[in-house]
Each structure stands twice: as structure tokens, then as C-alpha cells.
Amino acid sequence: MTKLAPVLSAHWDEKDSFTIEAYKRHGGYTASAKALAMDPDAVIQLIKDSGLRGRGGAGFPTGMKWGFIPQGDNKDHYLVVNADESEPGTCKDMPLLMANPHVLVEGCIIAAHAIRAKQAFIYIRGEVTHIVRRLNQAIADAYAAGHLGNGIDLVLHVGAGAYICGEETALLDSLEGFRGQPRLRPPFPAIAGLYARPTVVNNVESIASVPAIISNGAEWYQSMGTEKSKGTTLYSLSGHVANPGQFEAPLGITLREILELSGGIRKGHKLKFWTPGGSSTPLFTDAHLDVPLDYEGVAGAGSMLGTKALQIFDETTCVIRAVLRWTEFYKHESCGKCTPCREGTWWLVQILRDLENGKGTEADLAKLLDLCDNIMGRSFCALGDGATSPITSSIKYFRDEYIAHVTNGACPFDPIASTLFEGADA
């Protein structure tokens, strides 16, 4: 039985897949025509019935989010698409937009209609020049063809290198022209979002999933996936594998199945640890190969599905080096607004650096866990929480390796052995 099910990625192998001609060749913009003829509430109901859940990490039901927008309030409503893909390991939205930007544009039209918004924005990370070109061209072509500009406008807003702007309220502040720092909730964006108006913020993949659901119906979408995690999604396999890449499958596939399909771990090596959904999701090991990769399955095993960024590390990788680097990232990207995150991530880096260099003590492990405990849940947003995930999970599964660094007085691993080229031309 086939395990993969390309829907979003179905036509990426056609050379001109990013053009409006190619998109229309496969029925593009018929879903928006169909949706625009429907009552907005009926569109929201259809998306609710499909079971689509947010693909940006949290898995909140998309239709329910749309339903939170007050109707008949005579206020401007906004749709904002989060294309600030920056979670370490996450690499699904950028290839999607490079290969098929029009599916997002069409999804925006449908979603804006559903929530009665006349203005939509796509907030894209700034470090992707060519994808900015592709998306702006797609928007221009959609205007020229009359899909945009007849009641719904769409603007691409380009970020400038701040991970925190992937957090929805920081994104809104950034889009309003401020430093990107998270807001206290409530009020939630559905009540007071962009310019303090009712706003839906959705991930690229969530909105890009909408046109196919409108075309094929809620039952079709419901027929794929697991009991509470419906539909297909993009799994991004990277790291020490024979063949990295994007694998679109119904929710609930396992890493073992994806590795079997794709050729497994790189030759001569074995799996050591992996992230199911980016660096903010607690690490898994080879004991978790059969965990169903849906929202409930991964949560039940102590992690989070997140962005389905499957970063694979083999036995040559020092887990402390990996965790230290992620921690340095969180320290750098902490926006500085909340003290536990700003100060806590700084201290985490100091302690982990000592441990990686063999200058730590066993007591440092307790100190790390205590710091994590004092960061977790104590800030406006989840950046600090995410910073604790790799630390607590690595201590849980690899305490012996931390101790070995202490006992050896040095890191026992050779970093060159982990490289793709294994030092061949280094």
C-alpha cells in the first residue's frame, strides 16, 4: 500500500510549476471561484468539517480559529499568513513557495473571504531573495488575472532576520512597524490583532491546504490521516540520512516508514537522536522510530509534532554540541522582553559551553534543569519554553554522555566524522 500522498507537492516536478499557467493547468483558481460563491460561514464550516489543523507547530484547528473572528462588527478584519519559517530544521514552506506560490495566493483569497477580510498579508522571512521574487510575481499575476483586487487585496511583507517574528504576536508588531516583540494575551489576535483589529494568523502550509479541501470536499480530507489528525502534510527529512528531502504523507506515518522509503540512515551509521518537529520539540531516540507522527502520537511520547522537521543525527554526533548550538541560537534570538528568557538563555549557554569543553561538573546538570524549570512557562511567548526542550530531553536520554564529558575533561567526539564530506576536502 502506498504510504505517501502528495497533494501540496503533487506538481512540483513540472519545470514551470510556479507559473500561473501551470497552476491553472491543474485546476488552479477554481477553488477560490467556488468558495467566493459560497456564504463565508459555509466556507468556515467546510474547513471545520475537514479537520484541518494548523501546520505551523501548535496544531490548532484552522476552521475554529477562523470562527473566532467576530462577524458583523463593522471593523476591518485581517488575514496574515506566517511565512517566517525559521524554526531550526524546518524547511517545508520555502520549497512549497518556490515551487507553487499560487496555491498560497489562492488559499489567501478563500480564507480572507471566509473571515470577511478585505486585506491579507503574507509575512515572509527576509533571507530568501528568490522566493520573494516568486511570490511577488505570483501576486502580480493573480492581480492581472483578476483573482486579486476585486474585494481582496494581498501584500507581501518581507522580514529582516528575526526568528521571534515567527511568533504570531511578535509578527503582528513587526508588521505594524515595530521591533518584533510578543504581546501579552489575552486579547488574542482574533479580537485585537493587526492594528488592534480582528485578525487570523495562519501558517503557509495551513492556508495552502485550503484550496484542495474546497475542491475535493471535507470528506476527502477526512479520509486521510488519523482519528484526530486529518489530511496530508509535509515531513522534512534532514541530517545523517542517505536521502534527505520532503515527503508528503497522511498524518500518522512513522519515522521508520519514512526511513524505509527513503533509504535509511547514511551508510555505515546508526540513528542516535532526532527532532520530530524542529529544535523546540523535545528530542527522540531510536526508541521512538514507531511513534505515529501525528499531533496526539508525538505528544503521547513526550514531544511535539511541531513543524514535522525530522532532523536526524547519527552516532558520530555529540549531543551536547548539538544542544549547545541550539541554545546559542535561542540566546541570540531571545527578543529581550521577558527576563526569564533573556537572562535564562544566557546562563544556559555558559553552563553548556563549560560542559561541552569538559570543564563542567555533575552538579551543572541539576543547575541546568533548575534553570529550565525557571524559564518554562514564565514568559509572554514560547521561545524560552522551546529553549528548554533540547536540554531537558537530552539530559533525560543522554545523561551518561554529559557525565562522560565531565569525567574525560573534554568532548570525546570528532566533529569531522559528523560532516557530510567527513573531512575529505576539509
Add this chain to the structure above:
Amino acid sequence: MAYNDEQLAVMESIIARYPRKRSAIMPLLHYSQSIAGYVTNEAIEIIAQLLELETAEVTAVSTFYTQYKRQAVGEYHVGVCTNTLCAVMGGDAIFAGLKEHLGVENDGVTADGKVSLEHIECNAACDYAPVVMANWEFYDNQTVQSAKDLVDSMRAGNPKPPTRGPNKLVTWKEASAVLAGLNDGLANEGVQAGEPSLLGLKLSKEGK
């Protein structure tokens, strides 16, 4: 002010995209980098004037975001991903190799002004690790040697094209204009996807 009428008209068109003009601050900062190569004090003043803000407010925003530079970078700004996955797969070795090869440290610029170097965070191309970016275009699956060859080609004035991007690498200033939302006509150049992006689709067509 040294901005000419044509440039000011572009800035007005950027402001007109938004329901409230303060929202234009980020594209205007990108645009200012397309003129001077970095965010100059003069650019801060003009943006503040156009948006009816204090210069301190514009400075506060420009210093929050790492892509806005307060001093000149190279004609080709090279970023080596050293977040965990790319670092482990070879990014650390590439970054060390380039520092030595170019004789610059992090955030340094070569004396000829051609190449600047920065270690960067995850660039959403992990299935192409290790990844190097130049003017925010993708150079996939790099090695120490291929990265050295790349910067050599930049210094010789004939940069190798991106792996997934236009047929020719544009300059830092030209790329900054694209990030400000201006159309350089190159959207249709280059591949639609690299092989890793297509692997799942290919396998499904083989019945997997």
C-alpha cells in the same frame, strides 16, 4: 537630502501598500540598503520624515533585525549556516575555512569590498545541508572547497550562480531592492525545486 525624486517616488509607492504608513518601515529599510548598501544615518532621517516618526524610533527598529546593516557589507554577502544541523554536517568547517581563506572574521569584509562573511541561523533548507547563502540566494550542499571556489569566483567578478535561484547572482544592493518588494524580472529564472524537494513525489510515483 541626497535621495532623488525617482527614489522618493518609490518610497511613496512602498508606503501606499499599507493601511497605516508605519508598516512600511521594514521595506523602506530594505530599500535604503539597495541605495547605500547599508542603513545610513541619512536613510534613518528620511524614513522618519516620510513616516512622521522620531529618528530614534526608526533606529530602534533597524537595530532589532540582523539583516539591516549599519556599515557596508561586501558586494556579495556570504552567510554560512552554523545552526546545529548545518554546523554538524559541515557548516562549522566551511565557516572556519572561509574565514581563513578570506582573511576575515565574522562580519568582516575583504579589502577589495567584494565579499563579506557572516555566520547565520537556520535558512529553511536543511534537506540541502550544509547550506551557504549569498545575498540571500541558496547555495546548496556545500563543501569547504566549493565554498572557497564560490568566494573566489565573486572576487574575480564572475560569481557562480545560485543552486536554486536566478541564472546569475545579483549584487547585495540589487537583492535589497527585491526584498523591498521591487520586481527585477528574474522570478521565472532557475529551477522550480531541487532534487530533495522532489524525492517524496518521485517515490510516490514509483508506488511507494
